[in-house]
Amino acid sequence: MNIVMLGSGNVATHLGKALQLAGHTIVEVWSRTFDNARILASSLQAEAVADVSEISRQADIYIIAVSDDVIADVAALIPATDKLIIHTSGSTGIEILKPYSSRYGVLYPLQTFSKKQDVDFKEIPLVMEGSSEEVEHVLKEMVLQVSFNVHLLNSDQRRVLHLAAVFACNFTNHLYALADNLLKDHNLTFDLIRPLITETARKVQHNNPVSVQTGPAARNDKKTIDKHLELLRDHPELQEIYKLLSQSIVNLN
Amino acid sequence: MNIVMLGSGNVATHLGKALQLAGHTIVEVWSRTFDNARILASSLQAEAVADVSEISRQADIYIIAVSDDVIADVAALIPATDKLIIHTSGSTGIEILKPYSSRYGVLYPLQTFSKKQDVDFKEIPLVMEGSSEEVEHVLKEMVLQVSFNVHLLNSDQRRVLHLAAVFACNFTNHLYALADNLLKDHNLTFDLIRPLITETARKVQHNNPVSVQTGPAARNDKKTIDKHLELLRDHPELQEIYKLLSQSIVNLN
Numbered sequence: 001m002n003i004v005m006l007g008s009g010n011v012a013t014h015l016g017k018a019l020q021l022a023g024h025t026i027v028e029v030w031s032r033t034f035d036n037a038r039i040l041a042s043s044l045q046a047e048a049v050a051d052v053s054e055i056s057r058q059a060d061i062y063i064i065a066v067s068d069d070v071i072a073d074v075a076a077l078i079p080a081t082d083k084l085i086i087h088t089s090g091s092t093g094i095e096i097l098k099p100y101s102s103r104y105g106v107l108y109p110l111q112t113f114s115k116k117q118d119v120d121f122k123e124i125p126l127v128m129e130g131s132s133e134e135v136e137h138v139l140k141e142m143v144l145q146v147s148f149n150v151h152l153l154n155s156d157q158r159r160v161l162h163l164a165a166v167f168a169c170n171f172t173n174h175l176y177a178l179a180d181n182l183l184k185d186h187n188l189t190f191d192l193i194r195p196l197i198t199e200t201a202r203k204v205q206h207n208n209p210v211s212v213q214t215g216p217a218a219r220n221d222k223k224t225i226d227k228h229l230e231l232l233r234d235h236p237e238l239q240e241i242y243k244l245l246s247q248s249i250v251n252l253n
Numbered sequence: 254m255n256i257v258m259l260g261s262g263n264v265a266t267h268l269g270k271a272l273q274l275a276g277h278t279i280v281e282v283w284s285r286t287f288d289n290a291r292i293l294a295s296s297l298q299a300e301a302v303a304d305v306s307e308i309s310r311q312a313d314i315y316i317i318a319v320s321d322d323v324i325a326d327v328a329a330l331i332p333a334t335d336k337l338i339i340h341t342s343g344s345t346g347i348e349i350l351k352p353y354s355s356r357y358g359v360l361y362p363l364q365t366f367s368k369k370q371d372v373d374f375k376e377i378p379l380v381m382e383g384s385s386e387e388v389e390h391v392l393k394e395m396v397l398q399v400s401f402n403v404h405l406l407n408s409d410q411r412r413v414l415h416l417a418a419v420f421a422c423n424f425t426n427h428l429y430a431l432a433d434n435l436l437k438d439h440n441l442t443f444d445l446i447r448p449l450i451t452e453t454a455r456k457v458q459h460n461n462p463v464s465v466q467t468g469p470a471a472r473n474d475k476k477t478i479d480k481h482l483e484l485l486r487d488h489p490e491l492q493e494i495y496k497l498l499s500q501s502i503v504n505l506n
Contacts, residue, residue, distance in 0.1 A: 010467075067472075067474075068474070068476065068477060069474075069476060091469075091477050091480055091481070110445060110446065110448070110449055111448065111449055111452055112449060112452055112453055112456065112465075112467050113467075119452065123448050124448055125444075125445050125446075125448060125449075127445075149448070151445065153441075156439075157439055157441060159480070159484060160435060160436065160438075160439045160441060160484065161436070161441060161445055161446070163435060163481050163484055163485070164432040164433075164435045164436050164441075164445075164446055165432070165446055165449055166468055166469065166481065166495075167428045167429075167431050167432040167435070167491075167494075167495075168428055168429050168432035168446050168449060168450055168453075169446070169449050169450065169452075169453045169467075169468070170466070170467060170468030170469075170470065170471065170502070171428050171494075171495075171498045171502075172425045172428050172429070172450070172453055173453055173456075173457065173462050173465065173466055173467070174462075174466060174470075174498055174501060174502050174505070175420045175421055175424050175425050175428070176420075176421050176425075176457050176462035177462040177463040177466065177505060178420050178501070178505075179417040179418070179420040179421035179462075180417075180461065180462050180463070181505075182413060182416060182417045182420070183413065183414070183417050185413075186409075186410055186413045188406075188410060188413060188414060188417075190457075190461075190462075191378075192363060192378050192380075192404065192414055192417075193363065193378075193414070193417055193418055193421050193422070194457070194458055195363070195364065195376050195377055195378060195402070196363055196364055196365060196378075196418055196421060196422050197421055197422065197425070197454050197457060197458075198454050198455075198458065199364060199365055199372065200365055200421075200422045200425055200426055200454070201425075201450050201451055201453070201454035201455075202451075202454075203365065203426075204426065204429050204443075204447070204450060205447055205450075205451065208433065208443075209426050209427075209429035209430035209432075209433050209443075210430040210433070212365075212426065213423070213426055213427060213430065214263075214365050214366075214422075214423060214426070215419050215422070215423030215424075216344075216419065216423075217423065217427075218423065219320075221320075221321070221322075223321065223322060224321060224344050227344055227412070228344070228416050228419065231412060231413065231416055232416070237501055237504070238420075240497060241420075241424075241497055241498065241501060242419075242420075244493060244494055244497055245424045245427055245494065248427060248431070248490055248494060249423070249424075249427045251490070252427070252430060252431075252434075
């Protein structure tokens with residue numbers, strides 16, 4: 001298929017590469033920042049376009065991979081109202097695209113992307129939704145060679161999935177950052193807990209997380225919890241996070 | 254070396270096996286629950302002992318791998334006050350063993366253990382401390398074949414390390430559990446976010462966590478944050494955790 005990519009961020013970059021590897025052609029790349037469009041276009045052997053209104057009207061699919069709050073603005077400028085337009089957002093409903101085309105959909109890759117870090121798209125869950133069965137069929141065909149892990153979910157389910165991912169990924173990474181800061185404060189290296197982080201993630205690949213919960217709160221070990229809160233006496237924010245999450249563990253276990 | 258293992262939990266089990274693999278002999282296993290002592294002893298070709306006062310006086314090292322709050326009780330019962338006694342706790346100081354032997358120390362394996370899940374001990378950071386240089390030398394010799402990742406830290410540093418591990422491992426696993434519950438509530442499978450969990454842990458193996466933070470809070474995307482809080486309106490505890498961690502991300506980024 002011939003694809004126009006609108007956006008040049010992490011999702012546009014990784015999805016564009018994966019689609020190209022799967023045999024599709026990225027014909028054009030547009031981005032609010034033309035320099036970024038040029039960088040991505042060059043890596044995809046595509047053309048960079050400076051103005052949305054100048055993008056090709058002949059492509060099969062227009063992928064809007066931009067911040068949630070400008071999806072509608074970009075969609076409004078696409079000069080191809082009979083063509084398939086999709087967005088890639090977890091927390092935005094499909095309906096946002098309805099005013100701009102008769103055929104629209106969503107393709108949400110559930111992964112945390114960094115431009116500098118390559119990922120294996122085959123394992124990434126691709127969550128899709130279409131305005132019709134025809135659209136869903138086209139999307140399925142498009143990603144057949146991209147991922148082994150494709151799911152058809154509606155917008156409400158996708159929103160919950162995105163929220164769950166914030167807990168399991170964004171918040172988790174922040175806890176790594178807080179741990180890193182604590183260690184730095186005492187001249188200890190983050191290397192010390194890197195193996196533990198790997199193992200904690202590995203354990204839940206084949207187990208239910210609640211069944212492998214360990215630590216003082218899981219044992220309701222009040223003495224250790226109090227010692228930790230005392231250690232955090234100069235970090236009121238960390239104290240509050242420690243208390244709230246420990247209580248939540250006690251409630252769940 | 255000839256080792257007596259006091260305790261039969263996750264740490265005793267995995268450390269016992271790793272020490273045996275490294276060529277040491279576990280001569281005896283004692284546990285408060287004799288049946289557990291028998292199970293571990295049998296897997297280590299050791300003898301199970303029912304009463305602490307009956308353990309061998311001839312071993313080289315006595316490893317106390319029990320809950321923090323009974324370390325002193327167990328140490329008090331070891332009938333070998335001139336022998337090396339060590340505990341395996343992250344949050345307990347070395348001094349707790351001083352009344353019970355002239356030679357004492359700590360060997361804290363920084364990992365999350367489950368009895369049913371095998372781990373590669375070679376990669377596990379082993380944090381140690383000795384009452385003297387002689388003791389530290391003996392401990393280093395003992396673990397030479399056990400781990401490539403050995404660190405000498407004092408009790409204060411070890412306490413901070415343990416606290417950081419609670420954030421990066423115990424709390425992280427709990428966030429996985431909360432995500433799992435959210436998904437279950439909407440008939441979605443945890444399989445959807447397992448690849449994301451793996452990637453989130455993988456990313457910080459070679460990056461600073463704060464440098465790879467993603468998500469609505471990292472972008473200070475208030476619209477998405479508000480949508481998520483609205484989705485959590487029937488889960489006040491999750492709402493509170495979401496708010497606190499999002500604010501903490503905003504503060505750090």
